[in-house]
Amino acid sequence: MNIRILHKLVIILAIIISGCSKGTGPLSKKEGEIIYDITYIENNLDKISADMLPKKMVTQYQNNKYTFEIEGFFGLFNITNVIIPKESTNRSKLTVLSKKFYYEGELDETAVGFGMMPKMKFDHTGNTKNICGYLCQEVLVTFPGDIRTDTLKVYYTNDIPLDKPNRSTPYKELNGVLLEFYLQLHKVEMKLTANSIYEKAIAEQTFEKGDGFQKATKEYMEAVLFKLLDTE
Numbered sequence: 107m108n109i110r111i112l113h114k115l116v117i118i119l120a121i122i123i124s125g126c127s128k129g130t131g132p133l134s135k136k137e138g139e140i141i142y143d144i145t146y147i148e149n150n151l152d153k154i155s156a157d158m159l160p161k162k163m164v165t166q167y168q169n170n171k172y173t174f175e176i177e178g179f180f181g182l183f184n185i186t187n188v189i190i191p192k193e194s195t196n197r198s199k200l201t202v203l204s205k206k207f208y209y210e211g212e213l214d215e216t217a218v219g220f221g222m223m224p225k226m227k228f229d230h231t232g233n234t235k236n237i238c239g240y241l242c243q244e245v246l247v248t249f250p251g252d253i254r255t256d257t258l259k260v261y262y263t264n265d266i267p268l269d270k271p272n273r274s275t276p277y278k279e280l281n282g283v284l285l286e287f288y289l290q291l292h293k294v295e296m297k298l299t300a301n302s303i304y305e306k307a308i309a310e311q312t313f314e315k316g317d318g319f320q321k322a323t324k325e326y327m328e329a330v331l332f333k334l335l336d337t338e
Contacts (some may be wrong), residue, residue, distance in 0.1 A: 136267060137168040140283070141302040144176075147288065148295040156294075163298055168308040170269055174217075176291075183334055187217035187274050188313050196274055199319060200327050202334055207322040208315060217274040218327045222290045224252040228279055237285040238303045240265050245280065247288075260287040266303075292332045 142163040146156040160178035167173075175186040184201040196211040198218035209218055226247050233244040242261035249255075262282035271283045285300040 137308045138166070138266070138303065138305040139308070140165040140167075140266075140285070140300050140304075142298040143301050145297045145299075146294055147297055159294060159296075166308045166312055167266070167268055167271075168310075168313070170267075171313050172268055172271060173312060183331070185219060185331065187220075189213075189274055190313055191269070197315060198324070198327065199315070200331060202330060205330075206316075206319040207327050207330065208319040209322055209324045209327055211274075211324065214273045214278060216276065216278075218324055219291055219331050220275060220289055222292070223276040223288075224249045224254070226276060235261050235286075237261060237263070238300050240285060240303065242285050243282065258288050261285050262287075292335045294335075 142165070144160055144162055146159060158178070160176045163174055163176045165172060165174045170192070171188075171190045173186060173188040175184065177184045182203060184199075186199040188195065188197045188199070191213065194213045196213050196215055196217070198209045198211065200207045200218060211217075227250050229246040229248070231244045231246060235242045235244060240263040242263045245260050245262065247258040247260055260277070260280075262277075262280050262284045264282045266283040268283055270278070270281055272278050272280050275284075275289070277284060277287060284298075285303075286298070288295060288297050290296070
């Protein structure tokens, strides 16, 4: 068998075994997409099962602009956060049925709905892990001063060229793209793990506000979202 063909087969087999996909696109790696699987560590919602909650999060980036999007209730709600550092833009968008709201926050402000995790302490272990072909650094997360005593392991990579990619999340102290981490949305705690990373062209409108969105306060948008999660 041709050595080059054998080498390609080995790479394909390794990707299949790892459970990840790494796309082939522009070598600059300046724009692309990351798809995360969502699993639920804790669900304290009285009336909603984890089956109805979001199953994936999608992050798209172009140069140093990026956005993450979560959709749930079989498409009945969508929450998106858009960061454009050059314009000091930190925009959260929420769509619930036909209602559309947006909030413009400070550049380093936590996105709508995701500021509920207690203050965290980060300890870099020096250990590494390969996720979707990217070398990731391991960080132990603890919660000093909080009643929870568990320790979380999160992983981030410096091989995707985004500066301060966590500035609108509780992980803003980590300057690397998170590929395995945890978030809390209202009464649920979720684990997010990258399963696909593609280098691809991202449309400019991905970072635009879009039509039909009504400006709202952060408190109002969170009240709408949390009410939806508490509903029957």
